[in-house]
Amino acid sequence: MTELFEKKCIACDGSIPAFDKNEIHKYLKKVDGWEVKSDKDKSFYLIKEFKFKNFKESQNFTNKIGNIAEEEGHHPDISFGWGYCKIKIFTHAIKGLAESDFILAAKIDKA
Numbered sequence: 001m002t003e004l005f006e007k008k009c010i011a012c013d014g015s016i017p018a019f020d021k022n023e024i025h026k027y028l029k030k031v032d033g034w035e036v037k038s039d040k041d042k043s044f045y046l047i048k049e050f051k052f053k054n055f056k057e058s059q060n061f062t063n064k065i066g067n068i069a070e071e072e073g074h075h076p077d078i079s080f081g082w083g084y085c086k087i088k089i090f091t092h093a094i095k096g097l098a099e100s101d102f103i104l105a106a107k108i109d110k111a
Contacts, residue, residue, distance in 0.1 A: 001045055002109075003106070004027075004030050004031065004048065004102055004103050004105075004106035005106040005107045005109070005110045007103045008071040009073060009074040009100040009103050009104055010089045010099075010100055010101065010102070011073055011074075012093045012094060012098055013093060014093035014094055016082055016094060016098060017094065018043070018044070018094040018095065018097055018098065019092070019097045019098060019099075020045070021062060021098060023097075024036055024097055025043060027097075027099065028102075028103040030102060030106065031046075031105040031106050031109060032109045033048055033107050033109075034046045034047065034048045035047050035048065036097075037091060040094075041093070043090065043095040043096050044090070044096050045088055045089060045090035045096075045097065045101075046088070046089040046096050046101055046102070046105050047086065047088045047089075048086070048087055048091065048095065048105070048108075048109070049085070049086045049087075050082055050084065050085045050086075050087070052083050052084065052085070053085060054082065055081070055082045055083070057083075058080045058081065058082065058083060058085050061080075061085050062078055062080045062085050062110075064088065064111050065078060065085070065087065065108055065111065068104070068107050068108065068111060069104065072100075072104055072107065074089075074100050074101075074103075074104050074105070076088055076089040076104065076108075077089075080097070087108060089101045089104055089105055089110065090096025099101065
């Protein structure tokens with residue numbers, strides 16, 4: 001069985017449905033420490049906060065994640081500051097979660 005981090009994100013054109021809660025929970029078991037939350041419009045997303053010793057470590061991690069996102073063609077929302085980096089992942093085209101979101105999360109965990 002192929003690990004999620006070994007797969008490639010696939011661009012979504014909006015023609016697939018977002019994962020339902022059962023699919024989300026199945027995939028959530030394959031990533032480490034990510035939370036599933038929903039926006040006010042009930043769209044699900046993944047979120048995780050990483051902690052660091054200082055600003056430089058946060059910045060370096062953020063840049064590394066930016067490079068991974070660019071390679072995968074799948075771009076999360078990232079906020080960072082002194083000692084933290086927070087990453088939010090979802091598929092804009094379907095306003096929810098799909099396999100590529102979990103692939104990206106697995107790649108970020110591997111970093």
